Amino acid sequence: MKYAIACTSVIPLRPEPSDKSEMLTQVLFGELVQIYKYAGNWASIKNVTDGYLGWIDKKTLIQLTEKQFKKLKCSDKTFILPDLISYATDNNNCKYLLSAGSNLPKYNKKDLSFVIGNKKFNLTNTPLKLGRNKRENICNIAHSFLNCTYLWGGKNPFGIDCSGLSQIAYKIAGINIPRDASKQVEKGTPITFLNESQPGDLAFFDNEEGQIIHVGIILTNNTIIHSSGKVRIDKIDHEGIFNKEIQRYSHKLRVIKSILG
Template structure:
């Protein structure tokens, strides 16, 4: 088995081995992975933190030894909490990184990080909403996981990750964890609300806020009303998503 790490700010993770292929997710700086199908120009990888798979351009990865992969995986995780920050390379040059970057890996890349990060022992559930508000008005991007473009499940995964809790990548996968609540009134800020389509498939997720509000990715990261029917958009004066279930993840 071969192993790798992302040495750049954001690397596209694609459905197929082509720049024209669908963006299914993104790999952030410092994230490690197994290389499960290496090719000349592309590699199929499996991310360590959520087991998500896809294709990455070989120019955007750095291979590491098995010992380093397992050492990084066992380290206490630290993530950049500035929307935009940077690391300093050994030659003195700088590279931009974004919120959610795994800076506990930076030493293995020979980089130095001087930004902000949290002590997870001090994190409270209310911090999930606080972190969510950092992304307000971020543009929607299918497969995105960063403050310049993000999708609904990438958003919820990232804000939970910033608080030391790893959850799956896709909304349908996230809906399989946690404790289901019977009523909105039972929910707390930081819980996740899931929504389905006409076929009954989970296709959307957002973070529950106080007073029956929700923050979610729909065109952009926005705040809307939440009721027993779903998400009510006051601008369009209509429901945009049908509520399936609210879950207490932590």
């Protein structure tokens, strides 16, 4: 087993070792990966953050020793970037674009520095400061993605899907949940009635076959934020999401889950 850390902003993870293969999801800057094997320029990996498997361009990774990997995996000094977009510079003054949810290992808030491998980086701006209320943080983070376009497999402000939005919002708030809606629904405690839900709870929606196909984050006043065409806020009731633009329900409610308890 080999180990590495992502050193590029947003990296496509694919089911096959080819640029023509569809994008399943994305690996963000600073996320740890386990490497199973190589095929040409490609590495078969598992993203440690959510366990997702796939192929990634090996040029986007910095190799780690097992000792470095284990130390970073257990570290409490990894900062999760809350800002939608930030920049960092390395030792050679090369600029890196970072998106929300990026991992910044060995973060020092005094000089805004962090370290990946043998490289030291410095943020060019002071990150947003989150409050102590996790539910408020989740909702505020999701709000920052408002009107970002929908992208299958996307996890960044230039394209994000429904479960990517919920995963990133929760990750920045300090809670790791699975990548896909069909796996996220397995977590948490069911909420019987919509009026018993709280902001930050997750609402899941199914198709005619009963498969979970969509997820959104409950807000206040019977509204929900979700990625469908774009990240948007719509009304929700016991039937599902009502889209006022098309004057009909766009998604059928299956269950609401409280991840936070």
